Amino acid sequence: MLRRSNSHLYKMVNWWRRGDSVSSWILILMLFAFRETQAVHHRNELQFTKVFMNLSVSDFTVAGFIDDVQWLSYDKLNKQIIVKEVWISDALGTNFIEDMNRFMRRHEGGGYIVTYFLTGNDPNNKRNHTKQLFVGCELDDGIQLKSKARLGWDGEDMMETDDHTKHWVFLNPRAQKLKPVTESSFWTNEIELSSKKYCVGVVQNIFRNSSIKENLPPKVYVSRHDSPNGTITFSCLATGFYPRSILLIWKKTPEPAKWGKESSSGTLPNADDTFYLHVTLELLPGDSGEGYTCVVEHSELQKPAIYPVPGKPPRKWLWAIAVSILAVFILGLSCAKVFITWNKKNKTGTTSQSQLKGPISSPTIHLQ
Structure with missing residues (x-):
């Protein structure tokens, strides 16, 4: 975006010095905003x-x-x-x-x-x-x-x-x-x-x-994928940053770590002239994946940013059992409700029928 020249700053200061009715704290806010x-x-x-x-x-x-x-x-x-x-x-x-x-x-x-x-x-x-x-x-x-x-x-x-x-x-x-x-x-x-x-x-x-693109810090997304065969893969995506220079590395606590297979997309341009970098790490067999972080350094970050890798997700079969139990529970409730409703209707129907017939009275015999 186009930036204002320093002459605007001097104009603001002189405007205030001339005695215009503006408080000093407003001027300070303006100066800080201008500096940003x-x-x-x-x-x-x-x-x-x-x-x-x-x-x-x-x-x-x-x-x-x-x-x-x-x-x-x-x-x-x-x-x-x-x-x-x-x-x-x-x-x-x-x-x-x-x-x-x-x-x-x-x-x-x-x-x-x-x-x-x-x-x-x-x-x-x-x-x-x-x-x-x-x-x-x-x-x-x-x-x-x-x-x-x-x-x-x-x-x-x-x-x-x-x-x-x-x-x-x-x-x-x-x-x-x-x-x-x-x-x-x-x-x-x-x-x-x-x-x-x-x-x-x-x-x-x-x-x-003209203009030079405004500097932007990266947005970082970290994920974990556990394959059925036991392979664990980490993914770290930094995107939307400018300028192009960036450092993205994996770290593990405590060190040292036995690193697996690492791959990188390289720093590539986005459609809006910003950049992105995608790095993955496939762990060695037996590595639980605990303690890993993605560390990102960029000129627009005051210090290196640390992003922990998400923990191990619940096993799929546990989800299947949980869903099955929930389904059985819902089915049981439905059956019980149907049974209670049917039972009530059955009792109501029997009573009505007896009321329609009325009590059976014995015939009266008169002796002559």
């Missing part, structure tokens, strides 16, 4: 991967993720970015996307200086090398909280930026060779452009011109 509507956190990540062969680029891929949902890729054949969602493309606008296309084409054709410094004295420099650049940022209602850039080479982390000093920190001794590169104005400008305009700027443009 503002608490929306989002993350944007850009991943650049480039494969070099003999100082020439043999492959170049780009992927962009907002809250773990991919929104961007790069078509190297046509040399242009592909925005996965139409509403994001509309929010960014044609000019912004074209600027980003030029930046991607420039980035695709560059990077040789890093390759030269890292492979200049390598006798095997004719083999393929992979350079990975990660740029990430986190925002709260469009306000930048932090940003990070990291450079990898052939699967190893080389260096990353310090979020406070904005300087590069070398994570690998080989990365010291890149010190002249990191001190160049061109390199600094390119990384800053990646972070500010195409990481932070993307989210801010979406906030201004």
Whole structure:
């Protein structure tokens, strides 16, 4: 949903200061309500991967993720970015996307200086090398909280930026060779452009011109199924949550537990652009299933949520016996009622017949 800008907050405060008749406690409630509507956190990540062969680029891929949902890729054949969602493309606008296309084409054709410094004295420099650049940022209602850039080479982390000093920190001794590169104005400008305009700027443009889905906590449902063959299966479903990242695990008290066969649906989208995750656990033979819980962690939960598994359901044959006894009892009551009713009617009928006949009187004999 669209969020109000901070100017609304300042207007409310100034309105109260001008002496308008509103009590302070109402203002406090308004501020708290305003704060609740503002608490929306989002993350944007850009991943650049480039494969070099003999100082020439043999492959170049780009992927962009907002809250773990991919929104961007790069078509190297046509040399242009592909925005996965139409509403994001509309929010960014044609000019912004074209600027980003030029930046991607420039980035695709560059990077040789890093390759030269890292492979200049390598006798095997004719083999393929992979350079990975990660740029990430986190925002709260469009306000930048932090940003990070990291450079990898052939699967190893080389260096990353310090979020406070904005300087590069070398994570690998080989990365010291890149010190002249990191001190160049061109390199600094390119990384800053990646972070500010195409990481932070993307989210801010979406906030201004469209919307990002509101963060939602998961709804969790836990169930137990006992099969006739004695197999016990637990099910834990977390659904309706956003963003996508979630952790769902089984725990048993007391530990340790002998785990059975576990399966997962993976995190998948719902029709309303939220996500769901379904995990099942089939217990080993002999495990009673007592003490198991489903533990869920998500950014919208203040702490891990614990959901106990339901206990063992009553046996079906007990239900059958209970139903049979109840049926016999009802049948007995019905028969007794019928018998009592019939008996009453029978007695009533006999009395009426005797009354109709009347008493038998003896004939009177008169003697002459």
